[in-house]
Amino acid sequence: MSLLKGLRILDLSTVLMGPYASQILGDYGADVIKVESPEGDVVRQIGPSRHADMGPLFLNVNRSKRDIALNLKQPEGRAAILKLVKTVDVLVTNIRPRAMARLGLSYEDLVGLNPRLIYAALVGYGQSGPYANRPAYDDLIQGGSCISHGFVRAGGKPAYVPAAIADRIVGMAGVNAILAAVVERTTSGKGQKIEIPMFETMISMIMGDHMGGLTYDPPLDKGGYARHLSPDRRPYQTQDGYVCALIYTDGHWRRFFEAIGRTDIPETDERFASFANRMANIDFVYATLGQIVRTKTTAEWLEIFERADVPAMPMHSYESVFEDPHLKATGFFETVDHPTEGRVRQMAIPASFSRTPAKPQRLAPRLGEHGPEILAEAGFTDSEIAALQGNGALHVAIED
Secondary structure, rough: OOOOOOOOEEEOOOOOHHHHHHHHHOOOEEEEEEEEEEOOOOOHHHOOOOOOOOOHHHHHOOOOEEEEOOOOHHHHHHHHHHHHHOOOOOOEEOOOOOHHHOOOOHHHHOOOOOOOEEEEEEEEEOOOOOOOOOOHHHHHHHHOOOOHHHHHHHOOOOOOOOOOOHHHHHHHHHHHHHHHHHHHHHHHHHEEEEEEEEEEEEEEEHHHHHOOOHHOOOOOOOOOHHHHHOOOOOOEOOOOEEEEEEEOOOHHHHHHHHEEEEEEHHHHOHHHHHHHHHHHHHHHHHHHHHHOEEEEEEEHHHHHHHHHHHHEEEOOOOOOHHHOHHHHHHHOEEEEEEEOEEEEEEEEOOOOOOOOOOOOOOOOOOOOOOHHHHHHHOOOOHHHHHHHHHHHOOOOOOOO
């Protein structure tokens, strides 16, 4: 039996944050129905692809879902959605609340149809504040949640992490909140609206590390975790590449100096003598370590670190990670046959379960691929489905 068997999700989200959340729920066995416009989710067009509207970002954030394409601006399309709402446990949306209200799909519009409905709104900002109606994207939230400031404090220029980390972190936070509401419903029998804001979620995560002396009133400093902000906290350059290592505890440092034959360093330089001293002089410590690591090759350092039981990893590229021996041994990357896209790679579900193993339920769908079967399950007749398709309210994928 799958983990979330019997849980039915109506996914009215687009791009990345909401779809990532619903993919996780689908991977865990929920029946996820992705609702798209007849034009399709814009993320279908991102990246190189073998066929139009089946780009790699879409493929990697929309597996384990069925797909229906409806024009919600048409009365017939909206009526179809309302009928589907009666059959589901959870509705997921990252469309701005005002737009959902214009479509007549706010929580207040739907709760009467399905009192057990859990309405999960992944929003940019908490809806009780002045930013409530603003649009939000990953870049904006990275800047607003102090991530870009962190680059400045580390001695660089303001920057964004080159990944949509806010979208994905908030998507995972959405999964947590949805499952908490599902558990609560088992005792109350009632649904509810839950709101997962990007801005506040990311502030909670980043400032958890960097409140520092600002935790206290009055403040003890200007905030920031010194080790994270050290300009030399980065992969260390070797003779032929880079290596990632974290020499952290007293034991790590003792074994490291023994392994390289430099036990004199902590004896003669008190800045290396204890954890507290190293934290107080972290910039010097990391800069010195960087100079030492330049003296050997990456392979030599990985062998030294392993022998000294010091945490270390190679610095992978987007290509070399496929050759990582650990990932190969665990089967993390798998090549599968997609019915329209041919051979494609997909990633395993990271979590493992001893009794109810989780696995992707299906590969990413074509636009409108499952529309007729989804509507039939909701009670639509063949003639009603044909009428929806005929008037443009329903788009159905065309067989190649």
